[in-house]
Amino acid sequence: MSAQFDFDSPFQGPPLSLISDAKGGIFLFYGDAALFGLAPLLAGWRLSQGERVLFLDGDNRFNPYPLVDLAKEIGHDPNTFLSSLFVSRAFTCHQMGSLVLNQLQSGITAHHPRLVILCAPLETFYDESVPLIEAKNLLLHIVTALSQLAPDRIFVILSPFPKKSAGRRTFFLSHLKTTAKRIFRVERPGDASEAAIRITEEKPEARQWVFPIEAPRAAQGYR
Amino acid sequence: MSSDLKYKGWIFDLYPVYGGMRLWLIDAAGKKHRLFDAFAPSFYIGGPAARLRASCTFIGKLKLPLRIDKSEGIEFYSGKNIPVLRVTVFNPLHFAKVVQWVISLENKKGHQGGALALYNCDLSLPQLYCFTKRLFPLAFCEIEAESNGAIKAIAIQDSIWDTDYSIPPLSILKLRMEGEHIRPDHCGPRPLEVEIEGQCRTLEGSDDAAIVDQFNRILEQYDPDLILSEWGDPCILPQLMQSAQHMGRPLALNREPNKKVQAKKERSYFSYGAVVHRSAARLLFGRWHIDRFNSFLVGQTALEGLFEFARLSRIPVQQMARTSTGTGITSMQMDLAFQDGILIPWRKREAEGFKSASQLLLTDKGGLTYAPILGLHEAIGELDFASMYPSLMAKYNISPETINCTCCPENRVPEIGHHLCKKRRGLVPRFLEPFLEKRARYKHLKKTASDPAQRRIYDERQSALKWGLVTTFGYQGYKNARFGKIEAHEAITAYAREKLLQAKEIAEDAGFEMLHAIVDSLWLKQVGATEADYEALCERISRDCEIPIAFEGIYSWLLFPPSKTNPKIGVPNRYLGCFQSGKTKLRGIEVRRGDTAYFIKKVQQNMIDILSKASDAQGYRAALPEVGTCFEKYRDQLRSGQVPFFELAIAKSLSKAPEDYQKASLSAIVAKELAGRGVHLVPGQAIAYVITDMKAKLPSDRARAIGFIDGAWAYDVEKYESLLREAMEVLMPKGIHLHQSI
Numbered sequence: 001m002s003a004q005f006d007f008d009s010p011f012q013g014p015p016l017s018l019i020s021d022a023k024g025g026i027f028l029f030y031g032d033a034a035l036f037g038l039a040p041l042l043a044g045w046r047l048s049q050g051e052r053v054l055f056l057d058g059d060n061r062f063n064p065y066p067l068v069d070l071a072k073e074i075g076h077d078p079n080t081f082l083s084s085l086f087v088s089r090a091f092t093c094h095q096m097g098s099l100v101l102n103q104l105q106s107g108i109t110a111h112h113p114r115l116v117i118l119c120a121p122l123e124t125f126y127d128e129s130v131p132l133i134e135a136k137n138l139l140l141h142i143v144t145a146l147s148q149l150a151p152d153r154i155f156v157i158l159s160p161f162p163k164k165s166a167g168r169r170t171f172f173l174s175h176l177k178t179t180a181k182r183i184f185r186v187e188r189p190g191d192a193s194e195a196a197i198r199i200t201e202e203k204p205e206a207r208q209w210v211f212p213i214e215a216p217r218a219a220q221g222y223r
Numbered sequence: 224m225s226s227d228l229k230y231k232g233w234i235f236d237l238y239p240v241y242g243g244m245r246l247w248l249i250d251a252a253g254k255k256h257r258l259f260d261a262f263a264p265s266f267y268i269g270g271p272a273a274r275l276r277a278s279c280t281f282i283g284k285l286k287l288p289l290r291i292d293k294s295e296g297i298e299f300y301s302g303k304n305i306p307v308l309r310v311t312v313f314n315p316l317h318f319a320k321v322v323q324w325v326i327s328l329e330n331k332k333g334h335q336g337g338a339l340a341l342y343n344c345d346l347s348l349p350q351l352y353c354f355t356k357r358l359f360p361l362a363f364c365e366i367e368a369e370s371n372g373a374i375k376a377i378a379i380q381d382s383i384w385d386t387d388y389s390i391p392p393l394s395i396l397k398l399r400m401e402g403e404h405i406r407p408d409h410c411g412p413r414p415l416e417v418e419i420e421g422q423c424r425t426l427e428g429s430d431d432a433a434i435v436d437q438f439n440r441i442l443e444q445y446d447p448d449l450i451l452s453e454w455g456d457p458c459i460l461p462q463l464m465q466s467a468q469h470m471g472r473p474l475a476l477n478r479e480p481n482k483k484v485q486a487k488k489e490r491s492y493f494s495y496g497a498v499v500h501r502s503a504a505r506l507l508f509g510r511w512h513i514d515r516f517n518s519f520l521v522g523q524t525a526l527e528g529l530f531e532f533a534r535l536s537r538i539p540v541q542q543m544a545r546t547s548t549g550t551g552i553t554s555m556q557m558d559l560a561f562q563d564g565i566l567i568p569w570r571k572r573e574a575e576g577f578k579s580a581s582q583l584l585l586t587d588k589g590g591l592t593y594a595p596i597l598g599l600h601e602a603i604g605e606l607d608f609a610s611m612y613p614s615l616m617a618k619y620n621i622s623p624e625t626i627n628c629t630c631c632p633e634n635r636v637p638e639i640g641h642h643l644c645k646k647r648r649g650l651v652p653r654f655l656e657p658f659l660e661k662r663a664r665y666k667h668l669k670k671t672a673s674d675p676a677q678r679r680i681y682d683e684r685q686s687a688l689k690w691g692l693v694t695t696f697g698y699q700g701y702k703n704a705r706f707g708k709i710e711a712h713e714a715i716t717a718y719a720r721e722k723l724l725q726a727k728e729i730a731e732d733a734g735f736e737m738l739h740a741i742v743d744s745l746w747l748k749q750v751g752a753t754e755a756d757y758e759a760l761c762e763r764i765s766r767d768c769e770i771p772i773a774f775e776g777i778y779s780w781l782l783f784p785p786s787k788t789n790p791k792i793g794v795p796n797r798y799l800g801c802f803q804s805g806k807t808k809l810r811g812i813e814v815r816r817g818d819t820a821y822f823i824k825k826v827q828q829n830m831i832d833i834l835s836k837a838s839d840a841q842g843y844r845a846a847l848p849e850v851g852t853c854f855e856k857y858r859d860q861l862r863s864g865q866v867p868f869f870e871l872a873i874a875k876s877l878s879k880a881p882e883d884y885q886k887a888s889l890s891a892i893v894a895k896e897l898a899g900r901g902v903h904l905v906p907g908q909a910i911a912y913v914i915t916d917m918k919a920k921l922p923s924d925r926a927r928a929i930g931f932i933d934g935a936w937a938y939d940v941e942k943y944e945s946l947l948r949e950a951m952e953v954l955m956p957k958g959i960h961l962h963q964s965i
């Protein structure tokens with residue numbers, strides 16, 4: 001897949017080479033804030049092929065500007081990018097549930113995306129006003145629904161490290177891990193320059209890459 | 224039977240007991256009556272017929288006294304009647320259990336055939352009771368009851384829309400720790416202080432048992448209706464209760480016999496982009512406990528505002544004290560829905576519909592702002608659209624069930640492509656009409672009342688209503704509300720942008736120059752313009768924009784200070800000004816900020832008082848040397864080391880748990896200090912500290928928690944002096960650098 005891009009295309013190498021050969025499946029990237037720098041890159045990869053992309057946002061993270069920068073950089077029309085990426089935001093875990101269980105299918109039918117990005121879906125599940133058992137059950141429903149949809153398209157989940165204060169709910173991440181085909185840990189290496197990202201594969205193989213991420217200016221983009 | 228008794232008085236407390244509701248009434252003589260009203264609450268289940276049948280069987284397994292029958296109700300979004308199951312629970316104490324049981328069915332893995340929808344199931348029992356019986360807390364009523372207290376009839380002689388209602392005679396016991404208002408577990412031990420009937424006493428004793436005994440004797444002797452505490456929720460009551468339990472001493476906090484004090488867990492949550500913390504709560508039965516440091520409404524509007532909200536929302540006073548005004552407003556909307564036979568959906572489930580990133584850019588713009596023209600101005604008029612967002616919702620029928628309806632695609636919202644229903648009046652606008660009207664009446668009463676005490680009461684009530692509007696329908700709040708929908712919020716901001724632009728054009732057309740505008744306010748200038756000119760302009764704008772705009776007044780002088788990071792640009796909504804009436808208006812500067820030390824606030828207020836005597840820009844400049852003298856005086860006091868720590872304490876709200884902090888910010892340092900002393904801290908909770916040595920190598924030497932700082936420490940004179948200097952410099956118009964000579 002990656003062979004069709006120019007040598008210095010931002011889409012060459014990881015993270016995209018890690019998923020680009022797949023027909024479908026759930027790919028979990030979890031880590032620190034560097035994680036969100038991957039989002040425009042991932043979206044741009046499919047948008048540049050004239051496809052539409054769905055973006056399910058659990059933490060009001062969506063920021064269009066890095067995507068505009070990326071489009072310009074690779075000689076695409078930013079407006080086409082912006083009108084082909086479809087966003088829905090959830091502010092509670094029940095909304096996230098409704099988004100994945102009810103609305104996602106109609107989004108897929110309408111837009112035929114090859115790539116669906118779930119951004120910080122667990123954030124809404126850390127809300128203590130929702131009983132733990134209820135949040136957990138809802139999450140399990142979501143995970144089941146995703147794995148049913150996954151064979152035909154790529155789902156990328158971007159999940160930040162749970163805060164320590166998430167308490168017992170930190171284990172929610174492991175539910176995502178069980179369902180993922182491949183798992184990558186994403187961090188900004190402490191010893192490297194600001195503009196580098198380290199990706200460590202945890203499943204199925206143990207591998208590591210460090211690469212610069214300045215190309216799409218993605219690192220600055222996401223709040 | 225003529226053995227029935229009649230009572231006249233105010234509904235004081237309400238809570239579920241076996242088979243019904245306990246209702247406490249206080250009569251005009253202050254006498255309390257403990258009554259009982261049988262009550263069987265209902266909730267509803269909707270969904271595919273097969274699943275409904277299965278849920279019947281499942282509920283039957285509970286073997287609790289209840290009735291399930293077929294019923295129907297209006298689905299909120301579509302407005303259509305749908306068939307539902309009604310589950311009536313004969314003992315309200317079983318209600319939560321039955322609801323949880325049904326939810327657990329929904330959460331079971333592998334169920335087939337579509338989801339169940341629950342309705343009216345997460346209202347509190349007092350709310351459900353009040354909605355059903357048309358009662359409200361503090362309502363004045365006449366009750367007919369049997370001699371055992373069982374209610375036969377209640378006749379309300381009061382309305383939530385009344386503005387001249389009375390409050391029952393309440394005996395109040397004030398409870399706090401001696402000394403400053405520091406949270407008790409954030410400092411060393413201090414004695415308890417109790418104030419009742421104007422007498423204040425310190426509880427002293429050789430041990431905890433003696434303190435508990437003394438406090439219990441006071442409760443018995445005075446039988447207060449309200450315990451008004453400072454930090455009673457997280458500290459004082461739990462401490463007293465724990466001591467009483469350990470020592471095996473009685474502590475009769477409740478009036479209801481054989482009932483435990485209700486403990487609610489603390490929690491932290493996100494609201495308006497910040498972490499908010501709610502302390503653990505201790506709620507009483509038959510008596511109120513209100514912690515004035517754990518109540519937004521009491522903090523902002525005193526008890527009058529709280530009572531107003533409890534009446535309107537039908538949420539009992541103790542609960543209302545500890546909840547947000549948004550919850551109160553949601554309750555009012557739910558009541559309206561309840562009266563209409565609308566099924567109240569359980570939890571807010573609908574997420575935003577998919578929209579393209581370009582649509583999102585268009586719709587998610589928020590309010591319109593024109594950056595201020597920097598510097599000192601004179602003779603400036605201010606115009607404000609009163610309660611702009613709610614007014615727009617009422618005017619244009621903006622509500623979650625009216626936005627993008629299926630019947631009125633032609634009724635477009637400007638700019639963003641949504642449309643609104645013209646056929647069905649929305650729930651939110653219907654709620655807003657009487658609410659806005661009531662606030663307008665209070666504002667009018669406040670202006671016309673001759674008795675200052677009465678004026679204050681009206682002001683507190685209107686201010687409570689204002690907070691309700693601001694927090695629920697403000698720039699952030701509406702998106703997440705139960706009866707909120709992002710698309711509806713986008714429609715409001717689109718209309719708001721249009722109105723502000725229109726107002727600007729009308730003003731400029733009339734020869735005014737615009738200096739600054741933000742969302743719903745404009746600052747205008749025209750040489751020689753009189754109040755009458757501004758009033759005439761308001762009339763024109765109100766007419767053309769179709770929502771009311773009000774004239775705030777003419778400023779003698781008005782200063783827009785530059786941004787601290789870029790001296791060339793101003794900061795929206797940051798200014799200080801003085802109206803011709805002599806009243807000052809300050810926004811975004813130190814005196815208004817919650818994290819400014821009292822000392823800095825005090826000095827800046829002194830400086831503003833000096834400046835407020837100026838009647839124009841020239842007078843302002845002439846007063847600056849006096850401001851400089853004021854600065855010198857307090858700077859010298861700082862340098863002498865004489866300023867008490869308490870005046871230098873800086874309060875901050877924790878954005879994270881202590882262990883989640885990565886960098887050594889002052890908050891992080893002090894949070895860790897407190898955590899090290901065994902203080903339990905959670906995100907959103909406030910801490911206060913004194914800066915001791917900003918440049919210290921060892922982070923823990925840079926700042927200390929106010930509650931534990933002692934004479935071995937000194938404050939950082941240099942740092943506080945620079946804070947003081949900043950507080951003065953913000954008052955300096957461009958080009959004037961008074962401090963260089965000081």
Ligand SMILES: [Zn+2]
Nearest residue numbers: 628630631644
């Ligand atoms: Zn319509």
